[in-house]
Amino acid sequence: MELKKLKAKGKYEWVIPRQGEMRVPGKIFANQGLVEEMDEKVYEQISNVACLPGIQKFSLAMPDAHWGYGFPIGGVAAFDPAQGGVVSVGGVGFDVNCGVRTLHTGLELEEVKPRLKELVDTLFNIVPAGLGSRGKISLSSSQVEGVLTKGSQWVVELGYGEKEDLEFTEENGMVPGGDPGAVSQKALQRERRQVGTLGSGNHYLEVQWVEEIYEPSTAAKFGFKENMVVITIHCGSRALGHQVGTDYLRTLAEASRKYGIPIRERELVCAPIDSPEGRRYFSAVNCAINYAFANRQVITHLVREGLGKVFPQAEAKLLYDVGHNTCKVETHRIDGQERQVYVHRKGATRAFGPQRKELPRPYQGVGQPVIVGGTMGTSSYILVGTESGEEKAFASVCHGAGRRMSRKRAMRTWRGERLLDELKSQGIYIRGHSMSGLAEEAPLAYKDVSEVVEAIHNGGLARKVVKLKPIGCVKG
Amino acid sequence: MGRFEYFEHLADMGIIGRGASLAQAFEEAAKAMFNLMVDIDQVEPKERIPIHCQGGDREELFVEWLNALLTEADINGMVFSRFSVESLTGEELSGWVKGEGLDPERHHAKTEVKAATYSGLAVGEKGGEFYARCVVDL
Numbered sequence: 088m089e090l091k092k093l094k095a096k097g098k099y100e101w102v103i104p105r106q107g108e109m110r111v112p113g114k115i116f117a118n119q120g121l122v123e124e125m126d127e128k129v130y131e132q133i134s135n136v137a138c139l140p141g142i143q144k145f146s147l148a149m150p151d152a153h154w155g156y157g158f159p160i161g162g163v164a165a166f167d168p169a170q171g172g173v174v175s176v177g178g179v180g181f182d183v184n185c186g187v188r189t190l191h192t193g194l195e196l197e198e199v200k201p202r203l204k205e206l207v208d209t210l211f212n213i214v215p216a217g218l219g220s221r222g223k224i225s226l227s228s229s230q231v232e233g234v235l236t237k238g239s240q241w242v243v244e245l246g247y248g249e250k251e252d253l254e255f256t257e258e259n260g261m262v263p264g265g266d267p268g269a270v271s272q273k274a275l276q277r278e279r280r281q282v283g284t285l286g287s288g289n290h291y292l293e294v295q296w297v298e299e300i301y302e303p304s305t306a307a308k309f310g311f312k313e314n315m316v317v318i319t320i321h322c323g324s325r326a327l328g329h330q331v332g333t334d335y336l337r338t339l340a341e342a343s344r345k346y347g348i349p350i351r352e353r354e355l356v357c358a359p360i361d362s363p364e365g366r367r368y369f370s371a372v373n374c375a376i377n378y379a380f381a382n383r384q385v386i387t388h389l390v391r392e393g394l395g396k397v398f399p400q401a402e403a404k405l406l407y408d409v410g411h412n413t414c415k416v417e418t419h420r421i422d423g424q425e426r427q428v429y430v431h432r433k434g435a436t437r438a439f440g441p442q443r444k445e446l447p448r449p450y451q452g453v454g455q456p457v458i459v460g461g462t463m464g465t466s467s468y469i470l471v472g473t474e475s476g477e478e479k480a481f482a483s484v485c486h487g488a489g490r491r492m493s494r495k496r497a498m499r500t501w502r503g504e505r506l507l508d509e510l511k512s513q514g515i516y517i518r519g520h521s522m523s524g525l526a527e528e529a530p531l532a533y534k535d536v537s538e539v540v541e542a543i544h545n546g547g548l549a550r551k552v553v554k555l556k557p558i559g560c561v562k563g
Numbered sequence: 564m565g566r567f568e569y570f571e572h573l574a575d576m577g578i579i580g581r582g583a584s585l586a587q588a589f590e591e592a593a594k595a596m597f598n599l600m601v602d603i604d605q606v607e608p609k610e611r612i613p614i615h616c617q618g619g620d621r622e623e624l625f626v627e628w629l630n631a632l633l634t635e636a637d638i639n640g641m642v643f644s645r646f647s648v649e650s651l652t653g654e655e656l657s658g659w660v661k662g663e664g665l666d667p668e669r670h671h672a673k674t675e676v677k678a679a680t681y682s683g684l685a686v687g688e689k690g691g692e693f694y695a696r697c698v699v700d701l
Contacts, residue, residue: 126573153573153574154572154573154574155574155682156680156681156682156698156700157681157682160574180700181677181678181680181700182677182700217667217672217675218600218601218665218667218672218673218674218675219637219640219642219665219667219672219675221640273634273638276638277634277637277638279638286675287674287675288674288675288677288701326637329633329677329678329700330634332677332678333630333633333634333678333679336626336678336680336681337618337619337623337627340619340623341619344619352681353622353681353682353684354680354681354682356681490573490574491573492573493571493572493573493574493576494572494574494575494576494701495569495571495576496571520667520672521672521673521674523673523674524673524674527674563675
């Protein structure tokens with residue numbers, strides 16, 4: 088991206104001044120190098136989002152931003168229904184509530200190392216993943232309805248996990264307002280036996296250890312000790328969520344025409360929040376959000392089973408679960424007033440500061456744990472949300488490293504088999520369902536996650552707490 | 564003769580179908596999409612499934628066609644290798660696909676395609692050849 092089109096505000100904030108039909112300015116959080124590396128398309132997409140009705144304060148992009156669908160991936164925007172604010176498929180994505188959760192195991196690195204292969208192989212066999220994967224759990228139609236309206240709470244009631252898990256899941260694992268009637272029959276049919284499945288692409292299950300602690304007091308509150316092993320799950324709402332996105336792409340395309348909303352990029356199709364189409368879409372999104380929470384909850388149950396087979400003494404305790412493809416109703420301070428807005432985070436993670444009442448009790452006064460996933464060869468980070476991040480970015484941060492190389496180029500550059508050997512020599516054991524899929528996910532196809540996290544930390548959006556290193560990974 | 568190819572997209576993948584008619588361009592694009600999921604040469608056309616869809620214009624219709632195929636594949640646990648667009652007006656499409664039950668090993672399962680999207684979407688004709696393209700979300 089050309090720097091001359093931007094106004095630098097310090098070293099980590101870049102403003103796209105309001106021009107043309109933009110209702111608010113745009114803002115990118117990143118260091119100069121990351122901005123220079125960003126696609127021009129990101130500039131265009133931030134500006135397009137800034138033109139949507141009812142947008143508040145600014146149209147934002149995180150340091151891992153890249154060209155997305157209407158919104159950039161790494162895009163954040165808040166809309167006020169009272170000012171004609173909209174909901175958009177582009178701001179949520181097709182994998183609704185794709186997200187991450189991290190589980191403490193209570194095990195030390197030295198304990199796990201000798202049995203790492205056994206652990207990863209067990210997880211590989213126990214958690215269904217890859218193209219067309221189906222789980223063992225077959226839900227009756229009333230049970231599916233339960234999942235769509237009650238999310239994790241419902242599957243915990245069915246016996247998948249513990250009550251305590253709910254407290255450590257964003258929204259307690261259930262958003263209200265999900266009406267299954269807003270979800271098409273096709274989406275329901277596609278759900279068949281997919282709860283508790285990982286999927287493919289960049290989704291994973293990773294065994295990691297605490298390599299570095301930056302903020303000891305917060306790390307302790309989050310339950311981290313040096314060399315402790317954790318397991319992180321990354322996945323979303325599977326075919327049900329994809330179908331919700333697909334179904335409403337057309338509904339919202341019609342709604343945009345009906346309400347005369349000027350659309351500068353097709354994928355930005357949207358409907359006023361306060362319209363029958365907008366309410367119906369948001370309701371379907373809530374169902375898919377709940378489905379994704381339930382999916383990660385059932386996978387957690389399977390991970391516990393697998394972990395227990397290899398390490399009967401292990402006790403998997405949930406650190407936190409947070410989505411990064413969502414639209415949420417939240418209260419934010421805007422122009423000195425507390426206001427309820429619809430915050431779209433497309434490839435961005437919520438990061439509430441210490442005073443938020445939504446936080447689990449043990450994290451109140453501390454801040455929300457934020458999980459930033461790296462790649463299978465690099466690091467992941469746990470950050471903590473801050474008050475300044477609430478002020479600057481509607482309490483949002485990045486979600487990962489962000490791609491720097493297309494899948495096509497990655498496949499030309501690496502072979503899955505060789506990549507596995509290379510990572511093995513670095514002490515990282517990988518099991519994947521597809522060799523070409525592995526090549527696409529090569530670590531060097533992504534931006535440097537440390538640089539992305541540094542920009543978040545120095546930009547005041549969240550603070551670094553610990554760095555996690557992978558030792559084992561199951562790829563979908 | 565129709566053919567399909569791919570174009571670069573940072574996070575996902577662009578697909579293009581080309582042919583002597585718009586219908587053929589749509590069919591070729593469908594091949595491109597399924598070839599991301601499996602090796603379509605390994606998929607036998609054992610079972611036929613009818614497809615009907617509608618869209619506000621031919622671009623929307625193209626995305627609807629691809630998404631209808633993903634939905635049918637997923638609901639039936641199948642993958643497809645033969646695609647036929649029988650009738651194509653500005654707003655409506657009818658056709659069929661043939662394939663068989665997914666066998667991850669025999670079909671060399673690759674990646675899931677979440678959805679066909681409006682990104683990079685274009686349908687048209689150039690130099691007597693029709694094309695249909697868009698980015699698919701992986």
